[in-house]
Amino acid sequence: MNDSKSSVEKSPENIETEVVKFGELKPGDFILDEDNNPVEVLSVTEKHIPDRMFKVGDGQGNTIKVSGTHMWYVVTDIDRAMHAERLKEAKKVLAPLLNKKHNSVVKNRLISFAENVYREDFPLEIPTVDMVALLYNDNNVDISNPDVNRVFHVVQRISDSVGVVSEQNTTLRDYVFVDEKEEFKEKFYDARLLAQQILSLAAERKWRKKYPIRVGKVVTTVEMLELMQSGHEVYIPS
Secondary structure (H helix, E strand, C coil): CEEEECCCCCCCCCCCCCCCCHHHCCCCCEEECCCCCEEEEEEECCCCCCCCEEEEECCCCCEEEEECCCEEEEEEHHHHHHHHHHHHHHHHHHHHHHCCHHHHHHHHHHHHHHCCCCCCCCCCEECHHHHHHHHHCCCCCCCCCHHHHHHHHHHHHHHHHHCEEEEEEEEEECCCCCCCEEEEEEEEEEHHHHHHHHHHHCCCHHHHHHCCCCCCEEEEHHHHHHHHHCCCCEECCC
16 A cells, blocks of 8 residues: 655646556655646555455355455444434534634644645644544643543544554553553554544534545454454445
8 A cells, every 4th residue: 555645736847757566666756646646655555465365245146355454334233323422422522622713723724634735744644643632732632631532532433434544563662661662553544534524523514515424434354244243234335
């Protein structure tokens, strides 16, 4: 997977191009988007070789072969049952963060993401906790605070609905006990899609009309099968 950022500068009149294999792209290279504008490759993930492969059918005799880590957007019976409650909770915690006059900087930042206007001072892929910090306009926001934690859980559910874009190995060290450390994979999400959903869920009609709210979530093939084996109804929208 190659991650790229949109260029806000004018496209050069004369672009020298060459044909390369997809796997040969590296950070700093430029590729042409669907409008023939150059976009920069920000990062390249390692080649993925799946541990498991599955045949997935549509119930009409058609099947495809996919890896266990293939991503699907699905809507389950739980999502349908919880949708109204989730909408209410999201509006309750997000609207106050966006609709106060002194928070115009937060709202404008979200709009810049949602409208795909690249900001040099912010990445296009961010973890959930960074999006929460953006909502509070505070890089030192305390997730252990009950009110902040409530916002975090809402934003995490939104993150689940748009799906992971990439993962990075992260190490946490205890500076009191220097030998103690915790390693984990930090998940990054598309800031544009997160911002669109947050604006929509904050109950402003124009954003909800422009960016329909996602009811379901993105899961892997293995996770989807686990849901089905647990007796849940799983629907894959076309």
